[in-house]
Amino acid sequence: MKLTRRMFMQGAAAVTALMAAPRALLAWPEKAFKAGSSDEVMQALFGSADVTESGSVVLNAPDIAENGRVVPISVSSSLDGVQSISVIVVENPSPLAASFDLGPGASADVSTRIKMGKTSNVIAVVKADGKLYSAQKEVKVTIGGCGG
Amino acid sequence: MASDIRIKAKLNGDTAEVKTLMKHEMETGTRKDKKTGETVPAHYITEVKCELNGKLVMTANWGPAVSKNPYFAFTVKGAKAGDVLKVSWVDNKGGGSSAETTLG
Numbered sequence: 001m002k003l004t005r006r007m008f009m010q011g012a013a014a015v016t017a018l019m020a021a022p023r024a025l026l027a028w029p030e031k032a033f034k035a036g037s038s039d040e041v042m043q044a045l046f047g048s049a050d051v052t053e054s055g056s057v058v059l060n061a062p063d064i065a066e067n068g069r070v071v072p073i074s075v076s077s078s079l080d081g082v083q084s085i086s087v088i089v090v091e092n093p094s095p096l097a098a099s100f101d102l103g104p105g106a107s108a109d110v111s112t113r114i115k116m117g118k119t120s121n122v123i124a125v126v127k128a129d130g131k132l133y134s135a136q137k138e139v140k141v142t143i144g145g146c147g148g
Numbered sequence: 149m150a151s152d153i154r155i156k157a158k159l160n161g162d163t164a165e166v167k168t169l170m171k172h173e174m175e176t177g178t179r180k181d182k183k184t185g186e187t188v189p190a191h192y193i194t195e196v197k198c199e200l201n202g203k204l205v206m207t208a209n210w211g212p213a214v215s216k217n218p219y220f221a222f223t224v225k226g227a228k229a230g231d232v233l234k235v236s237w238v239d240n241k242g243g244g245s246s247a248e249t250t251l252g
Contacts (some may be wrong), residue, residue, distance in 0.1 A: 004234065028194050070215045070216075071215075089213060093178070094211055094213065096213075097214060099208075099209045100208045100209070101207040101208075102205075103174065103205045105202070105225055105226055105227075106205045106206040107163065107222070110221065110222050111221040111222070112218060113219045115212075115213045125181055134236060
């Protein structure tokens, strides 16, 4: 296959398009998801583990999860300027479960279902106006959701 | 492959409550196949994007700890009837899917 000028230009255009794509496209925080402790997760995500516990962050999770494979979690916040919401399961092999980047059109209110290997504290970290706020709750797990 | 994402959106004034269900095995990469004893390779959704009329509202970055056939609910501000809400995901193996719905 000969590399023609047209092909080269198309290739270059594709590369440019990729680079110009919204940051979110390429921003999957691999380091944070591979981190082995909640402090490492915070460092990788925010460059700081300096969080303030706040009543303005509401973490809804069950007291007891009978099935660790499906634990419903929801996080909301009344803070202004929420940029991201992250869910960390301290005792999971990879503590970071999910991290939500909020655009201007999104409310600070997300729900999902996660897996928990065993009983653990779950921490919700909300980044608002560049500062970190958190709420945590212990969820008891009767049947683990990792391996099996 | 639009059928593997289900979107339910309820418009409430100018906010839309969106509930989505995606079909995905969300394999952690640590589970062993009981028959062969071999580790099942990781296969999970890494990124979910939600757009309203083509404008990015939210990006969810996920690890393998999100449950199988993920459920994801969120709220969009400043929405109105007729707006198009699009949800799309990509996984760690390069797979992906998207679906959209019109609010109203």
